[in-house]
Amino acid sequence: MHIEFHGAAQEVTGSCHLVQVGHYRVLLDCGLIQGGKYGEQRNAEPFSFDPKQIDAVVLSHSHLDHCGRIPLLVKRGFKGPVYTQKVCREMCGIMFRDAANIYDHDTKTLNRKRARKHLPPVEPLYTADDAEKALKHFQPMAYDVEDEILPGIRIRFKDAGHIIGSSIVELWLEDGKHRRKVVFTGDLGHSDAPILRDPTPIHQADVVLMESTYGGRCHRPxxxxxxxxxxxxxxxxxxxxxxxxxxxxxxxxxxxxxxxxxxxxxxxxxxxxxxxxxxxxxxxxxxxxxxxxxxxxxxxxxxxxxxxxxxxxxxxxxxxxxxxxxxxxxxxxxxxxxxxxxxxxxxxxxxxxxxxxxxxxxxxxxxxxxxxxxxxxxxxxxxxxxxxxxxxxxxxxxxxxxxxSAHADQDGLINWLKHFKKQPKVVLVHGEPGAQDALQHEVGNRLGYFPDIAKPGQKLDLIRMSYDNAENQAS
CATH class of the missing domain: 3.40.50.10890 (Rossmann fold)
Structure with a gap:
């Protein structure tokens, strides 16, 4: 029983975390890497896991840095269901089709330039057909409904207040005598924002995977x-x-x-x-x-x-x-x-x-x-x-x-953590190093414990509550 961090580890985009319970493997998000000189190149590279071996995807919300590589995952062999909140599924239809159109347009432009240099054509990351195929895998769920998606894995979506249909994901994991509850924040919303509700407080977890986009600053009132x-x-x-x-x-x-x-x-x-x-x-x-x-x-x-x-x-x-x-x-x-x-x-x-x-x-x-x-x-x-x-x-x-901003700031993140009745193990994802360092120390100052900071490729053993391939993250 463990979690591997394959994206949005010490960076903001490309959210992708692999949960394994027994023989079952579930992805939390599968997002595009955005920005940087090599962002597009990294998106096209092979996944750091075999898509054919993934049993299900659990998606927090429809921003492309969280959902944008799902069509590519399907294109490369994923055959399982994608669980998400029902309005999120509607949004993903819009996002995938738009992304596919952009890839088609940009690839045609690039191939015209390559042809003039006698270079072979390249393919788009995915096509409109790939996007439609991916949408057929979606299994929409309502908020607040607990469901077993695989033997030993139950999930429930709670309103994250980030964008419409965005979710905090609760996961109950069971492997033999071992039981753990993992909470994945996705992106937490900015409290008192226009239109949407505030992020739902959660009161119990063994492990919290927490976004940290604005971990180093506070928004203006x-x-x-x-x-x-x-x-x-x-x-x-x-x-x-x-x-x-x-x-x-x-x-x-x-x-x-x-x-x-x-x-x-x-x-x-x-x-x-x-x-x-x-x-x-x-x-x-x-x-x-x-x-x-x-x-x-x-x-x-x-x-x-x-x-x-x-x-x-x-x-x-x-x-x-x-x-x-x-x-x-x-x-x-x-x-x-x-x-x-x-x-x-x-x-x-x-x-x-x-x-x-x-x-x-x-x-x-x-x-x-x-x-x-x-x-x-x-x-x-x-x-x-x-x-x-x-x-x-x-x-x-x-x-x-x-x-x-639609993201919780440093105060918002810490105030959300305060709702846990017992101290969980908090692992920071989806943030730049400076913001994560600041949030790590501020949580330590205010709540008396230091979150860990996920590293790319790192594996957290959920039974021993320790990392298999890295030193202790808390400073």
Missing amino acids: WQESMDEMGEILNDAANSKGNILIPSFAVGRTQELLYLFSENFDAWNMGRWQIFLDSPMAIEATEVYLNHCELYNKEAKQRVLNHESLDSLTNLRLTKTPEESMALNRIASGAIIIAGSGMCEGGRIRHHFKCQLWKRNTKVLMVGFQAKGTLGRQLVEGAETVKLWGETISVGASVYTVGGF
Whole structure:
């Protein structure tokens, strides 16, 4: 009985952890590695385990860094079920199809360049057909329902409050006389966030695999972030320019639309043309609209008052490439929300090429930017960036409004840990080393014990509660 860490160990993306109980092997997440020079290359490499030997996948949520390699897993021989919350399954359909379309487009472009150099063509990571095949493996479940998925392995999903359909996963494992309960946080949500409920407290576990994305910092209070957003919007209006918002299609986009609606008068939103320039985000917003049963009390009340996500009278949905390109002919007064959230792909890069050099352009960062991404370069003050081989000057003002993050911050993570009645063994995953070190020591200071930090390829023996191939992680 053990857990092996095959992804998101000392890095933020590529979530993938292998649980073995007796002869059965279950993956927790199977996500894409995003950012960095070799991210795409690493995704295409063989898995560090045999997909044919995996009996099931248990998926926490539909962000690509958690689910994005499931079609590849199926393509390479996985034949088992994928268990996830039922709304998450809907979202994965959107995510997989969009990713497959991007791979198809990018591979065709690359192969044209390779042909001119007399190089053989390459294949996309996966195709639309692979995406559809993967979706047939999904077994959707409701929150709060406990089910045995394999002999000796039971699971239950609890609301993580990160994006719609996101889950904290509880696993009860049994091998002979040995019994352990493992809790996998997936990504924990930011408490008191718009739309969704707070992360569900859990009270008992032997082992907790805990995300640590914002383990090294605390978000600004919500009201301060709201005030800052109003100031940025006012400054941008006075500058007679446009606002570009790179936004994750699932979660952040819907929160922004909600906040624009809720603060329509306070932020003088009527002076703007608001464009949702992402087919995937448009589809995801429809899913949010169809599942208000997962909203928090305040958001449910707004639905009853007919003030939902689609109530912005000046919101325009731009679905086609032609509509998207036309936005760059607008000189001022436009708010353009486009993917991708870390600026690694999608339409936001085209808007950057056309507008990033302008000094009256405002770029508003409202999500985490992983190391190695274009978004991280902008947040860190890059004076130039490269887009399709062309160097673009950064004349725009770049703002980071961290308070709108969909992740729990350091205080949120520690407050969630406080609900355990007995101290579990906590292992930090899904975080950069600096954030993990900070969280490890702060948990030690506040709660009196030090979490471990998972290393790539490391194996945690759940019977002996020790690592088979690494030194003690706690400092």
